[in-house]
Amino acid sequence: MNVLDLEEFEVLEGYDSEEYYKFVVEAKEPPTFCTLCGSFIEECQQYKVHDKRVRTVADVDLRGKKVIIDIIQKRYKCPNCGDKFTEYFKSIARNDRVTQRLFKRMGEDSVKGKNTFKSIAEQHGVTDTTVKRAFWGHVDELYRNRVLIAPRVLGIDEVYLHEEGIKRKQPFAVFTDLESNEIIEFLAGNSKELVVEVIKSMKGYENIEIVAMDMNSGYRSAVNETIPNAYCVVDHFHVIQKANMYLNDIRAKIQAKLTTGEKKELFKVRGLITSNREDLDEEALFKLDTELEKYERLHTAYWIKEGLREVYKQSTKYDAYQQFFKWEQSIPKEAKEMKKVQRMINRIKPEVFAYFDGRITNAYTESFNNVIKRIVRLGVGYSYDVLRAKILFGTKATKVKKAKDMKWTRIFNELNHIDKGVIWTHPDSEYAENYSYRVNIDDLLQAIEEGEI
Template structure:
């Protein structure tokens, strides 16, 4: 089999010479090493095409295009990934993002380079022990300056244990989303007359995140908290408790303005890849994501949000 042409499968009929050795009386075929991969029964250029395509496309779609069995496509993909993992080094970032995604009936931990917007790895689970082990194995882990995450205590404990000098920053969008959900829940539970008051409180809370330094943000937050009506204190208690327990990590955002936006967006890409595969193993999904979203891309300027 050879590269498809205009959407049509292409097969080559090759005539090659068979030889007979007069000394040993053995027969052998003319070698075609320069153009044919005899293990896969295809041209080397098709093999290279399959390798590149298998990272981004489903095995079934490639099989239908070129006329090679899907199992063979999977085997080519496996060999290619093994080769890539042996030759590819993922650089430890300055800005590390940690998040999780629930796929294949299990929560998985996602590590990203938030500064350069690249996937670093996707782990089998999100257990503290697994995260600690992974962080401990990172080369040059001391170069990590900032770690963005949601309010997950096991992640925080793991980072504190392995990267004590790194600054932990709670993702701005996570805490804002939490506040928004709390306010909307209150809105549904209260009488119509309170909607205007809640809207004002919501907007004034969101205004906190426009502050350009920690001190202003902290003062503005305390002013907002002091204005909460007595009858709404219990409804806002989960948000206020979270702000208190994670105060240092939440307000660290105003010192460094680093978010986990890329990590959050990556979760939708992982889910899309998983749906597309319809039956990928975790190892296959991890490899496909790692060698599409993990490999170096064209450098774009980082925009603070």
């Protein structure tokens, strides 16, 4: 079979215009076997040419001009199967009108930064569909060669985003290395089964020592199932967030029964109610306290929330337990919403107070969630799959490290690729090198601010 690079074509003629270069080429060597039945012929023989057709493909631009190649592509008749087959060129992307090197270039460019399928298509004079195929071909290769390396301290969280055609926001699980502040994985869904699958896919997951998470019971169950010796920590941010959620519900219920003027005044302090009190200036505190004094139920719930925050200000676990006991005693029976927070904490008390053993926090995972929400608010319009690929592979925040695959690696070879066949190589071979992709959250935020996404 003919498997030629462009350098092995014979240039018959060519010309250039103000907009593009054009070349007409023809293969020098005939095929050695049929691409349909796979039968070989003797070296002294040749397949009989049935006809010739011109195939026009685009190539990588040259000196800023588009490049067009007219290939005189022959069809041959196979004496074994009787069918007519077209010679195959390794240099031309299969089922596309572009060269392999342009196909690869478009795939790499489409992953990077703010490049869109449309802008790349216009740049090279191809269709959006061709660029999409190049994008997914490149991304699939990156995923295929990627390996997840387990961290010592793992963070698990989720972010809720809108998906096209679905009314309610959908959860997306986020896995981070909390020691290096790097994103490991970002996937649609947050079920226990998904978390188990991701953890087990990490090389060295048995050595994970600490896992920080929110109060999702599925996360704890997944960790207990896969790495029972790991130390589970419920992040203090989520505990306070839960109290703030109930506090906001109380504010909304009170607000719904007020007059228009009263509603506006209470609505103005909605952000102050859930803020850390010590972060507010005198003017904000005066405004907040004035409104709280008008509504006893809201006033009581607010100070219960602040009392819970006092628990996390303690320097030792023992002091935190003591402060928590005082906080429990301070909650009146009529404060039903805050009683729910109390019961919730007591159900997972060991994980909640494990925070004080090492002050492990999931704050950087939350930072990534805010980054994702910011991208969505900017109206970029990426689908989840494209957004995930651009975040993992497409900015300067991505760090790439080589990692040896400990199992047999599936590799496509030139001949088998035609029939979707595969061969297997030993892990010590040159093909067995995989890559670990990590995304630094601080660098990702900077990349967004600089307009990379």
